[in-house]
Amino acid sequence: MSKRFPGRRLSWLRLGVLITATAAIVAAAGVGWGQFTDARAAAGKASxxxxxxxxxxxxxxxxxxxxxxxxxxxxxxxxxxxxxxxxxxxxxxxxxxxxxxxxxxxxxxxxxxxxxxxxxxxxxxxxxxxxxxxxxxxxxxxxxxxxxxxxxxxxxxxxxxxxxxxxxxxxxxxxxxxxxxxxxxxxxxxxxxxxxxxxxxxxxxxxxxxxxxxxxxxxxxxxxxxxxxxxxxxxxxxxxxxxxxxxxxxxxxxxxxxxxxxxxxxxxxxxxxxxxxxxxxxxxxxxxxxxxxxxxxxxxxxxxxxxxxxxxxxxxxxxxxxxxxxxxxxxxxxxxxxxxxxxxxxxxxxxxxxxxxxxxxxxxxxxEPGRTASAGAAPESTPAASAAGIVDDPATSPYPIWNSEAAYVADERVVWHRNVYKAKWWTRGDVPDDPTATAEVTPWTLIGPVLPGETPQPVVTAPAGTFPEWKIDTIYLKSDRVQLEGRVFEAKWWTQGDSPEAALQGADSTPWLVLTNEEVAELLSDLQK
Missing domain, CATH: 3.20.20.80 (Glycosidases)
Structure with a gap:
């Protein structure tokens, strides 16, 4: 036998109100849960x-x-x-x-x-x-x-x-x-x-x-x-x-x-x-x-x-x-x-x-944990590499190894401790990776590491007769071009008797400027047109 509770009948109006309220609570809970999961998903993405x-x-x-x-x-x-x-x-x-x-x-x-x-x-x-x-x-x-x-x-x-x-x-x-x-x-x-x-x-x-x-x-x-x-x-x-x-x-x-x-x-x-x-x-x-x-x-x-x-x-x-x-x-x-x-x-x-x-x-x-970042991505830790034990190999270096006895002119490049450096101005004896030199005083700019598979860049030379061969008794004026053993040089000012070979050794006082590989290649390309 079912029990009845006198005085507590549930009218259709009350039932409707109850159903509406329940639905509202469920809907609100759904919205709340949706907002919670949305916020949690967004929080997992770093800005x-x-x-x-x-x-x-x-x-x-x-x-x-x-x-x-x-x-x-x-x-x-x-x-x-x-x-x-x-x-x-x-x-x-x-x-x-x-x-x-x-x-x-x-x-x-x-x-x-x-x-x-x-x-x-x-x-x-x-x-x-x-x-x-x-x-x-x-x-x-x-x-x-x-x-x-x-x-x-x-x-x-x-x-x-x-x-x-x-x-x-x-x-x-x-x-x-x-x-x-x-x-x-x-x-x-x-x-x-x-x-x-x-x-x-x-x-x-x-x-x-x-x-x-x-x-x-x-x-x-x-x-x-x-x-x-x-x-x-x-x-x-x-x-x-x-x-x-x-x-x-x-x-x-x-x-x-x-x-x-x-x-x-x-x-x-x-x-x-x-x-x-x-x-x-x-x-x-x-x-x-x-x-x-x-x-x-x-x-x-x-x-x-x-x-x-x-x-x-x-x-x-x-x-x-x-x-x-x-x-x-x-x-x-x-x-x-x-x-x-x-x-x-x-x-x-x-x-x-x-x-x-x-x-x-x-x-x-x-x-992201558990994922493999590509080589272009930042590693988890990047301590500065120590120069100790790093050996520069001329066979795998795109530019000459830095030499403390050699002189270098502006834009000339060297390899030192497996990094490539470019000279800002004439320099001799300045260690490219000197840790005490500030950016303002160091004559070197670090470009980046020697890349896997690199080899020495071949010297671009001009075929015989492209420019006049240098002669010791000839007078040369500013911007005149000559060649010596295939290398191309340009006079910086009036000169006679000064061998362009000094420019290859980085002498700052030489009246000759040695043209880079890129400059020689561009000249040869223009002459072929």
Whole structure:
């Protein structure tokens, strides 16, 4: 027999209220749990800062010698399709890999930064050239081209800067996404990291339709995107006249966040608020932007860093480290963009320090436990190598071994303790790795380590008759060129009877300048045209 409780009947109204309240509690619990798991997932992703370096801009930026912790991680740009061979990667359309090493010492400088605990990422694309997937329509060749870059520079972080015509090319976007998925899967299978970032233009209203489509292509191809980096710059008419660059950038980030949440949700991926913020990067153009009147100030940088910390963005970058300095008085019109200065008075401040404040210097992939970082990534500890016991071998050194008795002239290179040094000025007897010499007084600049597989660089000589043979009784004027045993020399001033051979031995008083391998090769090339 069932028991009844007199005076406590449950009416339909009360039952409805109870059901509604219960549902609300369950829903609230679900929301709370969702927020908890979202926050926990986002907390597992470290925020990091890396400034872009325009690798081919002259003078070449010394990224291998970071002046602060904020510059220990850099994004070298841009790898693009070679103008003559569309499936061949090149630096800015100017240099192949070997040319970049010969001209810029790029391989050695990359190795130098890695040896000292820094990290290199590489950016593909940009506005002015064809990104590899735009120029190369053969999927097999395209994959090989990307792989060549990864292997050459031992990188585990790539940045796909897709804008302009590259962004409008739908077919290129499909090819790019397919190949990125393949490369990521291969790296995963090999236990190696590969962080893939997609960099896109943005306006205060968010990503363009083409930008959203590019993200969707990547997600549909199952590319494990590390994130989407927003170029918070060059807004033009999309920015309201009374809107600051900081406010426009924050609005752009919030608008893109909504779009990316929808894209991740549509792809069946985690789309919690904090998780999506952790997959967003912000990249302002420091100082004077390409659009007249748009100036991203140091105060804007402070505000953007605070916003990034508040919402938990995954990455902060800037264009570019080359420009992170006050323009000299000789640069007359700071309203015009310079490759080498910001266009604003920075006093003692740097944009890198401000934007990178409280952010780590390395991508998450480098520090994940149980993973194998690539050779381009920073090692767990990087104590300075001791010179004791290091033997320099002429057979495996690209330049002569430093000799305390020899004299060296500006730009001459030597090897000492398995590192390559370049002379700043005439020097004799100054040890290249003297630990007591400051940067101001040492006559040597450390470029980077001797690379595996290197051998002595062959001397480029001119065939007989290319230039007149030097004669002891001939008068030579400034800029006259002669050759002696195949080496080419140029007169620095009027001379007679002074043998060019003294220039080979580094004599500072010689009236002759010995031309470098690169200079001789260029002369011979010009003569053949």
């Amino acid at each position: 990091w800062f890396a400034g872009y370096v325009d690798a081919t801009a002259t003078p070449f930026y010394s990224f291998e010698n970071p002046s602060s912790d904020a510059e220990r991680s850099v994004i070298l740009s841009f790898i693009v399709a070679d103008p003559q061979e569309s499936c061949t990667p090149s630096w800015g359309g100017f240099y192949g890999f070997d040319e970049a090493q010969a001209t810029m010492d790029l391989d050695r400088r990359v190795a130098r930064l890695a040896d000292t605990g820094g990290h290199i990422g590489i950016s593909f694309g940009g506005l002015l050239n064809k990104e590899l997937a735009t120029g190369c329509t053969d999927p097999v060749a395209l994959k090989r081209a990307y792989s060549q870059v990864l292997e050459r520079y031992n990188v585990d972080t790539i940045d796909l800067d897709i804008e302009g015509d590259n962004l409008a090319d739908t077919a290129a976007g499909e090819r790019r996404a397919t190949v990125m998925a393949q490369l990521a899967a291969e790296r995963e299978a090999a236990g190696q990291d590969l962080d893939i970032w997609l960099t896109l233009p943005v306006a205060p209203h968010g990503l363009t339709d083409e930008g959203v489509r590019t993200v969707e292509q990547m997600l549909a191809a199952k590319v494990p995107l590390a994130g989407v980096n927003l170029m918070t710059m060059d807004y033009g008419q999309s920015r309201q006249p009374d809107q600051s660059m900081l406010d426009a950038s924050i609005q752009a980030a919030r608008s893109a966040h909504v779009q990316l949440q929808a894209a991740y949700r549509e792809a069946g991926l985690e789309s919690g608020e904090r998780t999506v913020w952790s997959k967003i990067g912000l990249t302002p153009m420091i100082g004077q932007n390409d659009v007249p009147g748009e100036i991203f100030s140091l105060e804007d940088a402070t505000g953007l860093n605070a916003f990034a910390s508040e919402v938990g963005i995954g990455r902060m970058s800037m264009w570019s480290l080359n420009r992170d300095a006050t323009c000299s008085a000789n640069y007359g019109d700071v309203t015009k963009v310079s490759d080498n200065c910001s266009g604003v008075e920075q006093h003692e401040s740097s944009y890198a320090a401000v934007l990178g404040q409280n952010l780590g210097g390395l991508p998450r992939a480098v520090s």
